[in-house]
Amino acid sequence: MSRKPILVVEDDDDIRETLVTLLEDEGYFVYSASNGKVALEILSHPSNIIPGLIALDFYMPVMDAGAFLSALEEEQKHCNFPELTIVLVTAADAQARAKIEGKVVSVLKKPINIEKFLKIVEKYCGK
Amino acid sequence: MGCLDESMSHVHNPTRYQEIERHQLETIFQQSPAAMVLWTGPNFVFEKVNPQYQAIFPGRQLQGKPFLEACPEFKDQPFPALLKKVLETGEPFVGKEVLARHPRYEGGPIEDVYYDFTYMRVLDAEGNPYGVYDHAIDVTDAVIARLNLMEALRARDELLSICSHELRTPVASMKLSTQIFRRGLEKGDPQMTSMDRVRRIMEQADRQLDKLTRLIEEMLDFSRISGGKLQINKERVDLSELISEVIERLTPQFEAIGSSITLEKFDRVEGPWDRFRLEQVMTNLLSNSLKYGDGKPVKITLKQDNVFAFISVIDQGLGISVQDQERIFKPYERAVSVNNISGLGLGLYISKQIIEAHGGTIKVESTPGKGSTFVVLLPRDHLKSYADEVKT
Secondary structure, X not given: OOOOOEEEEOXXXXXXXXXXXXXXXXXXXXXXXXXXXXXXXXXOOOOOOOOOEEEEOOOOOOOOHHHHHHHHHHHHHOOOOOOOOEEEEEOOOHHHHHHHHHHOOEEEEOOOOHHHHHHHHHHHHOO | OHHHHHHOHHHHOHHHHHHHHHHHHHHHHHHOOOEEEXXXXXXXXXEEEOHHHHHHOXXXXXXXXXXXXXXXXXXXXXXXXXXXXXXXXXXXXXEEEEXXXXXXXXXXXXXXXXXXXXXXXXXXXXXXXXXXXXXXXXXXXXXXXXXXXXXXXXXXXXXXXXXXXXXXXXXXXXXHHHHHHHHHHHHOOHHHHOHHHHHHHXXXXXXHHHHHHHHHHHHHHHHHHHOOOOOOOXXXXXXXXXXXXXXXXXXXXXXHOOOOEEEEOOOOOEEEEOHHHHHHHHHHHHHXXXXXXXXXXXXXEEEEOOOEEEEEEEOOOOOOOHHHHHHOOOOOOOOOOHXXXXXXXXXXXXXXXXXXXXXXXXXXXXXXXXXXXXXXXXXXXXXXXXXXXXXX
């Protein structure tokens, strides 16, 4: 079974690059974005990229996770995007992220455990 | 015994006793720190008003007038209905921190005033409802102090939440790197533990440790300022040299985004200042111009006259709206939303405290879309040094 690509949305350059390296080492194809707006641009690309999983940071400049998920829902209403699986990867406290927890399959609290992260990736993108 | 008989005479004289009692009650009424009033009749005419009550409406004629005629501002407030209910039912009303809106002086604006008060029904000699007695204490100061305290607590909680997020981010980055490296070691994959990887991990860790150090310093400074423990250690400082050093340190970061930074200056601008603290202020102002300067060149000018040194940091970035210009110097405030945070948002607040501790000022001039100019004014203590020179 072919593996699905992953989209990493994270504003901290070091964390984003390290996650990309980790996933590429595991043989996944990875797209990366520094905020929600760039992520939307990737998803809207004519080449029709459908990631098996989006690893989404919470606080980001330009467009944060909340605004990204709302924009995604809006697009999905117009059938422009398929249903997407999202895992929240964040250092935000429970109170801050409470509003969007219902829209994601899992929440990984930073600093994340990479074994746990890779298990989720395997589940949605293939082994 | 004759003397004793005379002083005790009221005990055997009911009229005299009632007079003394009435006099005592009148004294309490007149001198009480609470506002007291007695309204009578169906229209609640002001029958007795003590000086504290009159002080609520200085200069206004209350005595002899019906409640709403004397105080028309209460027409749409709950008090007329409450008075009516107390008079009809005899059930007292006790209000805690009840908002009343009225002017503090004749012709003044309507203000929010909070009262603890009691309405009690008064009966006449035949036991019929006669009027309502009010005993009120203005608790506005206490209510406002508590509201401010609650706001401060809310802001502190928000800061704690931001601190916890900001501290976790660099830790998360380093933890991620070490986990991946260990995984590489366990797998025995030479590519995953190559020198190139090691160098990258080291560089990342170094950057993240710098970030952590800055955050911790910022938190400690905030705590020092809040506790009034910000110390200024004055020494002879040449601002021209100090700013040049900060510029040199930050130039690579400006070049990395294709921007530049220049200094127009006097040769020497000296004064009795805290070198470390002013370096901190300049680093903060220049980092901000790097962040919000839209990648366009940043200019610093340094001037002096006999009394002051003037530093201007001029960027051509996004600018700051008028309403945000004051906010940005307050703790926990930033012109951008909390979800766009980077750092604790305390930089300008700390800078302002440092400059003010030197007896100086810091302000911003900005037109949105055209950039911002931060102007720092520092006293050179010329008069003092002049006096010292005269003495010697």
